[in-house]
Amino acid sequence: MPTSSICPHCEGEALYRHRHVAAGAVRGVSLLPDLGSFAVYATMTVVVCRDCGLMRFFTDKDARANLESSSAWTRIGRSKTSD
Numbered sequence: 001m002p003t004s005s006i007c008p009h010c011e012g013e014a015l016y017r018h019r020h021v022a023a024g025a026v027r028g029v030s031l032l033p034d035l036g037s038f039a040v041y042a043t044m045t046v047v048v049c050r051d052c053g054l055m056r057f058f059t060d061k062d063a064r065a066n067l068e069s070s071s072a073w074t075r076i077g078r079s080k081t082s083d
């Protein structure tokens with residue numbers, strides 16, 4: 001979660017957040033595949049800047065806990081292969 005209430009793009013101070021947003025829909029794209037639990041999408045907090053529209057996503061703690069065990073996600077910079 002951002003600790004600052006200043007937009008990193010325009011330095012505006014009108015930031016709004018919405019917590020625990022599902023990161024997918026039955027007929028849509030999942031933004032956080034394989035990080036939820038059975039039949040439950042992972043959740044995230046969305047922060048929007050009213051001034052410039054910059055939108056940021058912060059994956060909730062429960063979903064982040066699944067990153068290490070998920071085969072769908074690759075940690076950047078620690079891979080044994082070159083891709």
Ligand SMILES: [Zn+2]
Nearest residue numbers: 007010049052
């Ligand atoms: Zn902004």
